[in-house]
Amino acid sequence: MYHIPVLLKECIDGLNIKPDGVYVDVTFGGGGHSRLITEHLTTGKLFSFDQDEDAVANAESITYPGFQLIKSNFRHLRKFLKLYGAAKVDGILGDLGISSHQIDAPARGFSTRFPAQLDMRMDQTGDVSARDIVNSYSEEQLHKILGMYGEVKNARTLAAAITRNRFSKSIETTNDLISILQQYAPKGKEYKYYAQVFQALRIEVNQELTALEEMLSQAADVLRPGGRLVILSYHSLEDRLVKNFIRTGKFSGEAEKDLYGNTNVPFHIVTKKPIEPDADEIARNPRARSAKLRIAERI
Template sequence: MDKTYHIPVMLRECMEALAIKPDGVYVDVTFGGGGHSKEIISRLDKNGRLLAFDQDPDALRNVLPDERFQLIHQNFRFLKNNLRLYGLKHVDGILADLGVSSHQFDEADRGFSIRFDATLDMRMDKEGDLDAKTVLNSYSEEDLHKIFGMYGEIQNARTLARSIVTARIVKPINTVADLKATVAKMVPRGKENKYYAQLFQALRIEVNKELDALQEFLSQATSVLRPGGRLVVMSYHSLEDRLVKNFMAKGKFRGDVEKDFYGNEIKPFKLITRKAVTASSEEVDLNSRARSAKLRTAERL
């Protein structure tokens, strides 16, 4: 495990939430630097198994040399099919640490960070077809408006979309510097960092289809977890957290809980945490990324 690659957030809380059985089968669907996976493995006996997913080729460098461990180079939206390939219908626990790893933010050429001037890429899977500069230079004003409003929760999303569409006629927006220069007039003074963070979040979610992937993953987790199995999800912004919260509470992303003929609620999960668990102030001091993390846990009924 590479400590510099990514510091695992709320490590102790995640392990407690998983309630690991030594001979159980577990899945870490966001392997990254391997911090959470290494801790899970340390709690398993010789009969335990851990499978991990990561779509980023860089994460493959962190593979754990342990015969109980298998790293699958795939997006977690393909959870069920990949587990079948390894002869598994059911598992005892699934952990998801959503969002971008520290490594992806720190690698300038990945284009995830506002700190560096780089090509606007933002692909978590480097082999993906869609990148951020394609979104900015080819999407319609209407689609950009929708993305900035929904995924970035940006107040002046319509004006922002119009200014990008106007600017790209003169010169394509290909780099972080190009984008900053294009939108500079629209950024509220004193709130520059927050505004750019919202804008980059919106582009990143669109490029990686993150909310679609999350919904597909959660839906599959229901059928993959055996009764008593734990689903543990850590999210970093309200859009993800809302989906996770609704799904754990109701077994669906919107609408009311389904009921049977007698009016009894049909719910796939029992909530282990009513409220999201957040990182301690000590952890936030050591790792600023933990500040926005929200951890939720549910048990399969």
Template sequence: MGKKKRQQDADAASNAAEMGGNSYHIPVMLKETIEALNIHPDGVYVDCTFGGGGHSRAILSQLGPKGKLIAFDQDADAAANLPADSRILFVPENFRYMHRFLRLHGALPVDGVLADLGVSSHQFDEASRGFSFRFDAELDMRMDQRQPKTGATIINEYNAAALQNMFSMYGEVTNARTLAAAIVQERSKRPLQTIQDLLTVLEPLAKGNPNRYYAQVFQAIRIEVNEELAVLKEWLEQLPLVLKPGGRVAVITFHSLEDRLVKLFLRDGTFSREADPIYGHSSASPFELMSKKPIEASAEEVKMNDRSRSARLRVAALKEGAK
């Protein structure tokens, strides 16, 4: 390893430590998120996306001896990051089951809930997981590797219409129909099992910046594999059932599809805002927004962690009497 590379690694590790994280995942907007949760020392909090544990450790640092943290993560790799702290309970499951497990463990209601959506740095950077087109590996993309459906399953088994719909809806790919047809044609010759197999199809079809095009395609497949938007909707609908009145929810999103769902539900209490014929738009949201606009990472944080550039933090509190 050269001197320059060692220095880059050291700088990255130093930045991660300063931001409460580790090489597994640097938590985004750590200070802003902890402030938004308005943590009470004796409160009960939920970290729905434990990952590298950066947000969880920051929450624990604000809790007293009677405080409690329940952390969810469906990725088995995340369990290795658990701190030796009796105040944390780790649930190795998808956070779509939040209400079920909080009830099972007698933890309802809670004072605050955090979700840092999307893919962890570890998942992107671990070549074998198949999340990034920077490497060649099996087309996996599963956050929960207990699940049977992989990226290769989708690419090789979905029909052209389903592929087109996926690329259009989840990746906003402009030539989704052409891409779907090309995949169906290529897989008729041989199965498309690896990242390089897929890139061979994508390369002649890339529009504009190839890396941006690849990112859109990979995002679409990843969302489909992990049912990310369906999971997000299920989870949002559970929030009024688990939060105490005045309890806070903080959600960090990384793309417009996620952010729109979060924005609509926290603002309107629904995912489709319908207009009243007399009074116009009416809101029946059980939440009070802490700010109308999302919080964004500072210029300093973006410089230290480029993945924070697209992050948006939305915060709301459950209204009194709202269930």
């Protein structure tokens, strides 16, 4: 199984699909959400983005004539929609992060469970891998990303240890890195610690938060009034950006006011509290457990 779609029905309901509308799935993956979107369309269109070669291969299984796969980072949303003559759309779905396939394919280097080259690029043509980061970032840069993106408590100590270790021999594989992490992980919580460090590297390799900010800003531009923004996130850094953006139109701080003191927010919030998977879904698919779904409507 490439990937089990999370909160599938809730996402599709959230998009409020019109059979002749234009929709975008910015994270195609195994195509679970995309497939169901096409089943709600008659003459409408679906544009699906993914930057991963492996995901693109799944597009062959979707035969709906109004479907178009775009192999690109979703940070280029507006440019590609314009290219395909769809400057305005009725709904955008984003199911952030990595697919089960990416984490389960040992060679991709995302998993703490398999020996592999430290890669972690979602886009196999990307210039920077996790190996480059652990071997070339300064101690201060490593400290910053481990603390910010992994919420690693002893980020400063670990950054110093990584730079010390790579001095004698470069850090090439997941096992090389884990052998360093072992010495700094809290006892009994080793796997959580490894996962935090791997998360930090993954976010940095793929510039995930910057890409998300760019995509959301463009989403506000390309959505028609009444169009829906439906975003599933899996950790608090992403969820915070999504929440702030739909509340204020910005990623931090309060909404801007015009001369008369009226706020000018682009969205009406549909889900006051995020939707989360229920116990049944988590039992069927434990990887859904941290999902938070937020839905907003373009004003």
